[in-house]
Amino acid sequence: MILGNQKRKRFDLNNNAINVYYGYTSGDNFQHHWKKLLAELPSSIQQHCLKFKQTSDQQKRFLGYTLLKSALEDHKIPTKELENIALSEFKKPYLENYPDFNFSLSYSKNLSLCAISQGLEIGIDVEKIEKIEIEDFKSVFSTHIWEKIIQSESPLISFYQYWTTIEAVTKANGDGIVGPIQDIEFNEQKIKYNNKMWLVEEIKEIDNDYKIHLCYPIISNITICYKRILNLKSV
Template sequence: MIYIYYSYLSKENHESLLKNDLPKFPLDYQEKIKRYRRWQDAQLSLLGRILLFNGIEEIYKQNPHDKVIKHTKYSKPYFDNDLIRFNISHSGDIVVCALSDKHEIGIDVEIVTEIEIDEFKSQMTEIERNNVMLSSNIKDSFFDYWTQKEAVIKAHGNGLSIPLKSFEILDNTTKIDDEKYYLKELKIDKKYKCYISLKMDISEISIKKHIINPII
């Protein structure tokens, strides 16, 4: 089972989050949040941590505050000696968190905005670029491509050390180093594109969405 949690920024709840939720986390993380200049950036980071810990409590009936988040050399967060895998993404006003206790997982969300396709030419294969340019909705098609690629490299774990142009998405699948990755779109919000990726056919997995909004 893959679990998806998501929430939106809330300015009216920001002080409440800082007062009631932030103190639950380690001091170094509290200091990191307080260093943000924009409340939006601070809350996006904090909401990701809240979603993750709420998921661990609700799904796995464990105390998340007993766990220590570490990072690989590619900056992918993980729990040491733990079967719970997770991935967090945010864009615009939304934060998403995916959890699984069986598979490494990647999730990416992107707000659909106006873009100049030519600026991303070096990040796309010729086939991908042609597919985007010939689509009926170029903007939507581009963000499908971009979000899929980001989800895959997050599932892989090596992040942007893997050039986006080095692998190609075809029918919601791709390969990196002979490892196959599957993708599935999550229709959370019509203003955003969101995909999850992992190394098994996602059509065989039930996805449970949890909405945590507003947080009081």
């Protein structure tokens, strides 16, 4: 909460840049250090991570916030701002004291992602490509999109393509999967949702075993950079 005459700070990053941090929960380094480093994060984040019963769910959320911590350090934002994460009406997280700093977290299996930007509403989503019963999710999609999925050369891959696209768009828009997702209009990379136009880009530079999509407003000359966090002890 901001009190008195305290001013909100400005986040200094190129307006047309998006940085994507990522890391894996696999490996001895992670397994040896994650619980100790979790204890160094704000108690609210610790509680959020530990409310999940499965250790794997705790780990990937811890890693997501560790990536966010690394992003704050890289961009000269005090890491104590992790204590000032608030939630919007639709549970979209943001930093109270840095309104220009936008971030989006996503996790699947042992991969965690954190995308950040200045002044750009962004959303990122990742899913491990695994065999599932896609019919269980039919009601999520419009009739038109569902037909495109099941008539595609690989319905499973097409399903993950559309699923992560929708998740990324709704995260960027700020209402999550509870919004009017069947009204999303697809035109290749351009997406219309809730009377807003978005660009959605598939991220292929990280891991081909996953489908990853990044959503941001339609602007020119966007730059996307990637940073993998390898050594937890250095964060």
